[in-house]
Amino acid sequence: QRMLSNVARWCCEQGWAGFDWAVGLPGTIGGAVANNAGAHGWEMIDNIETVTVVGPDGAERTHDRDWLQARYRHTILRSPDPAERLPGTIVVSVSLRLGRGDAAALLALADEHADWRKEHQPRKPCAGSIFKNPPGTWAGLLIEEAGLKGFRVGGAQISPQHANFIVNVGGATAADVLAVIRHAQGVVREGRGIELETEVEFVGDWTNAERGARNAE
């Protein structure tokens, strides 16, 4: 599975325009399709023409873009709603709709995006944006306004640089990260009446970590 950022940079080098926004975004092409990943005002669905998947029956099928039912950081491939989600369906290829452009100009744009990330996002280990942006505002702004920049449980800290990132400042456990998430959700809910929905997915059994997070509150 190709890395999204490498494909995006390759497109720029070849003079294929409209995919520069994905340079610097971590992860694979398949993950970006499933998440409808996005940056700089663009998201994956803007570029998708068709997507080819292998289903649990082993059959390969090609669908047009509407099949994904994409919206902000959402497709049927990773929907939290079990009635909607398609378990065991794997993206194996995607065809992109791109224009033609000047390779040098596109590469300059790609470098700008990469520099923007270096300037605005923390360098310490993290999972990217923790929360989805609620309609009309930014999760990071709400957390920052709640005075939580730098808030820490164990080795997990709300980044002093960007409040929608939780960084590992040393020895953070998944339970530490969960405790920070639940604390931020609680403070923002209480102060602003807004429910912060996680952008990251929880995989596996979190029962003990949830108990620990409640005790830390």
Ligand SMILES: Cc1cc2nc3c(=O)[nH]c(=O)nc-3n(C[C@H](O)[C@H](O)[C@H](O)COP(=O)(O)OP(=O)(O)OC[C@H]3O[C@@H](n4cnc5c(N)ncnc54)[C@H](O)[C@@H]3O)c2cc1C
């Ligand atoms: C520093 C940092 C910055 C980030 N910045 C951004 C950003 O600007 N914008 C953004 O949208 N995200 C951002 N992210 C989050 C993440 O990089 C993206 O969501 C990315 O698309 C995840 O891709 P992945 O291959 O790692 O998928 P994973 O995290 O491994 O999987 C994500 C979901 O996709 C599913 N999936 C993965 N591959 C496939 C496949 N082939 N077929 C079907 N389903 C699949 C998984 O089952 C899972 O449900 C950032 C993360 C980090 C660490």
